[in-house]
Amino acid sequence: MAQTFTSLSALQVMLWGVLFFGGIYAAFGGLTWLLTKRVLPALGIGRVLDPRALQPGQLRRELGQSGVSVLIFGLGMVVPWGLLQLGWARLDGDAGWRQVVLEIAVLALWNDVHFWLNHRLLHTRWLRRFHGPHHRSFVTTPWATYSFHPLEALMLGNVILLPMVLHDFSFWSLAAVPVFSLFFNCVGHSNYDFFTGVSYSHWFAASRRHHLHHAVHNGNYGFQFTFMDRLFRTRIAADAAEPLFQAFHKNARDNAQKNAHKTASEKHGAATTP
Ligand SMILES: [Zn+2]
Ligand SMILES: [Zn+2]
Numbered sequence: 001m002a003q004t005f006t007s008l009s010a011l012q013v014m015l016w017g018v019l020f021f022g023g024i025y026a027a028f029g030g031l032t033w034l035l036t037k038r039v040l041p042a043l044g045i046g047r048v049l050d051p052r053a054l055q056p057g058q059l060r061r062e063l064g065q066s067g068v069s070v071l072i073f074g075l076g077m078v079v080p081w082g083l084l085q086l087g088w089a090r091l092d093g094d095a096g097w098r099q100v101v102l103e104i105a106v107l108a109l110w111n112d113v114h115f116w117l118n119h120r121l122l123h124t125r126w127l128r129r130f131h132g133p134h135h136r137s138f139v140t141t142p143w144a145t146y147s148f149h150p151l152e153a154l155m156l157g158n159v160i161l162l163p164m165v166l167h168d169f170s171f172w173s174l175a176a177v178p179v180f181s182l183f184f185n186c187v188g189h190s191n192y193d194f195f196t197g198v199s200y201s202h203w204f205a206a207s208r209r210h211h212l213h214h215a216v217h218n219g220n221y222g223f224q225f226t227f228m229d230r231l232f233r234t235r236i237a238a239d240a241a242e243p244l245f246q247a248f249h250k251n252a253r254d255n256a257q258k259n260a261h262k263t264a265s266e267k268h269g270a271a272t273t274p
Helices: 002-007 010-043 058-075 078-086 097-122 128-135 150-157 161-166 171-188 203-216 227-231 242-272
Strands: none
Touching: 002 078, 010 058, 010 078, 010 171, 058 150, 078 161, 097 128, 097 150, 097 161, 097 171, 097 227, 128 150, 171 203
């Protein structure tokens, strides 16, 4: 596979890149949507995290912005391909499965470090406005996973470049990065708690942590793991969004009462009208 990849032309790499990123975005996004909207609620497994409704036009905006990110990630495949052409990086064509597993584990850890650093930078005064498009999704959906400004796509999309020049990875280890990253990202943006029994800091509670990041913003910059947020003391308290949700529930109750009152007085008015 390593040889096939390097023997492609730049145009072919970009075309395959767009198809690959578009394909995994549609597949993982669709699967997570189906699981969290239909299958798991019907089976009584897990729970919805943020009870608030999506904004008008939110899904259309998320899909539009994600389309641009798919193009950037796909066309951007020409960069690692270029590194290989120039001999600045090499692929290990003889890696056995043990090496591939180990490389993927290292890349998963690096992905969390890289994500935390870039995400923290995106929350600084200078870069915040470029992160705004992603945070327009107060209540997250799986389609928000790639929904960001092109600059954010460029920052997050370069994750494999540094490891590639430092070590000869297997083609499969590098190809696994966007796959596991998108999988975890879809889970993180699903607005669904899949494992209600695990603690807030558990690996499996990543969707709880990222949903809080979208609800209250300042903290939980990590991806799947918590080590970077623990190291830099940027964790959000597990109950940080409670006041927000209590206000939402109170509003909903008040509105329901107002509507019931209105309906009752309308009925009364109709009954007394001759
Ligand atoms: Zn953020
Ligand atoms: Zn997010």
